Amino acid sequence: MKRLFPAPWLSLVLWGLWLLLNLSLSAGNLLLGAALAVLAPLLMAPLRPLPVRLHRPGVIIGLVLRVGADVVVSNLQVGWAVWNAGRRPPNSAFVKVPLDLRDANGLAALSMICTVIPGTVWSELALDRSILLVHVFDLADEAQFIEHFKTTYERPLMEIFE
């Protein structure tokens, strides 16, 4: 069983995804989706993905909602700054954020959050994962940005992944 399904959750999600994309529960789609769910993790195994262990589902939901709201706000800010760039050019800057999060999957999630929010671009992560270089589109106050980044995104991720 373990050999056939090295990542049971991934298999389940892939199966569900396939059925959702096709919007049908016909026998053919059930079989095709199941084949995909068995084969994909087996093909991925040589890449040696780190096993994911998630804690605190409540925190996950809170974080997703928070990021969604922040994306909307950041979209409006960047959009406004673009139309207003003639009068007031955005104050772009690189910010070095000291990180406490070390889990690779957690960092992957953090990079997703950082990229999805239009106002920030993940630029470089130190080899020892202690410093993250972020490019901020319109920076008001560096210390405040770091504080906001660490408390709203990094801390929940540490609770979820570590």
Place this chain on the structure above:
Amino acid sequence: MSEFIELPRWAEWLTAALVLCSSLFALSGALGLLRMKDFFQRMHPPALASTLGAWCVALASIVYFSALKEGPVLHAWLIPILLAITMPVTTLLLARAALFRKRMAGDPVPAEVSSRRNDG
């Protein structure tokens, strides 16, 4: 498709507003790409099209087809999720390549954040 299907008025208006909203964000993203001065600044505005731009279209599709089929049709929301998962790959690649080139050229960008190992 010969038969004209009547949608409730509110669904038509909501779909139209969402699609219009989405095009506005896509336009802002394109304009930003044109107006911003340096490479790293230009990385930000196109994200408008792939976040709120895409979200609004997905929402519009959900509203339209849910009203049409008189039940929730939510699978369009998979598009924003898959976009969010794949976007970091290209963004990170571009940012890292730009940093590398600018450092080589001696442009004013921050130095490498990794401290080199001493034993090498």
